[in-house]
Amino acid sequence: MTIPRMLRHVRTGTLSVSLSLVTMTATACGTSTAREVDPSTFGFGRTPDAAQLASIDIDVSPNGAGLPAGSGTVAEGAAVYRQKCAVCHGLNGEGVAPSPTLVGRTPAAGHVFANDRKAKQTIGNYWPYATTLFDYVRRAMPHNFPGSLTTAETYGVVAFLLNANGIIDSTATMDAKTLPAVQMPARKFFVNDNRTGGAGFK
Ligand code: HEC
Numbered sequence: 001m002t003i004p005r006m007l008r009h010v011r012t013g014t015l016s017v018s019l020s021l022v023t024m025t026a027t028a029c030g031t032s033t034a035r036e037v038d039p040s041t042f043g044f045g046r047t048p049d050a051a052q053l054a055s056i057d058i059d060v061s062p063n064g065a066g067l068p069a070g071s072g073t074v075a076e077g078a079a080v081y082r083q084k085c086a087v088c089h090g091l092n093g094e095g096v097a098p099s100p101t102l103v104g105r106t107p108a109a110g111h112v113f114a115n116d117r118k119a120k121q122t123i124g125n126y127w128p129y130a131t132t133l134f135d136y137v138r139r140a141m142p143h144n145f146p147g148s149l150t151t152a153e154t155y156g157v158v159a160f161l162l163n164a165n166g167i168i169d170s171t172a173t174m175d176a177k178t179l180p181a182v183q184m185p186a187r188k189f190f191v192n193d194n195r196t197g198g199a200g201f202k
Contacts, residue, residue: 060135064180067131071175072156074163080153081160084142093122093164099143103164111189124165128190130182134158134174155179 060066072080082091090096093103104122112119113126127133138154140146149157159174168174168182 058135058139060131060138062129062131064131064176067134067176067179068151069176070151070155071173072152072154072159073173074156074159074168074170076152077156077158077160077163080149080157084145084149084153085157088143093161095120102161105166105185111186122165123161124167124185126186128184128187130158130162130167130174130179130184133161134179 058066058068081089088096088099089102093101095101101120101122103124104120105124111125113121119125123133134154137158138147138149138151142148155174158179159168159172162168162174162182163170163172165185167185172178174182
């Protein structure tokens with residue numbers, strides 16, 4: 001039996017039918033095995049060049065691997081924030097619905113999220129790594145123009161947000177060396193998920 005495989009494009013939601021065919025073979029004992037027969041080419045698209053690949057190869061790991069050369073200060077970031085972020089996140093990071101709140105160390109006492117569903121998660125009380133804040137902002141923000149920030153703007157606006165959350169000094173400069181050294185207040189509340197299944201697994 002031959003079944004065309006349906007693929008949904010993640011970003012656009014459009015549905016496409018690929019040329020790839022799945023061949024199902026009934027075996028003697030009644031179970032089936034699926035074997036994929038992919039053609040060597042789908043007849044469209046082109047091989048990306050090194051520059052195109054580099055433009056999307058921008059992931060930054062929690063330990064800072066992947067952070068680019070460059071830097072930004074809190075003051076520089078304040079200007080970027082006012083111009084490119086405040087319209088959605090509020091002048092002080094308070095969030096303008098439906099955009100999330102970015103600034104706040106509440107609840108100051110600790111991590112109450114398991115008991116308080118309404119507590120607002122912010123960079124100051126929930127984000128575990130400063131490095132992944134850089135990664136996220138660079139790839140996803142501004143929401144209406146993702147990928148448009150320069151490296152310096154990204155370091156700057158991250159510095160601004162860390163300072164607004166009371167995590168770094170107002171004179172700090174963020175770069176590939178200083179950013180991984182920032183200790184996020186919520187880091188200690190995260191544990192490795194080493195569950196392997198069984199009764200306790202939810
Ligand atoms: C057009 C509105 C808009 C603009 C402009 C915008 N954002 Fe956002 N931002 C959002 C929305 C909406 C989300 C939630 C996205 C989601 O959950 O998928 C978000 C999420 C975020 C988050 C993650 C918050 C969290 O705790 O999950 C950060 C950090 C952030 N934005 C930073 C920025 C920065 C920095 C800028 C400016 C460079 C910016 N945003 C500009 C709308 C915006």
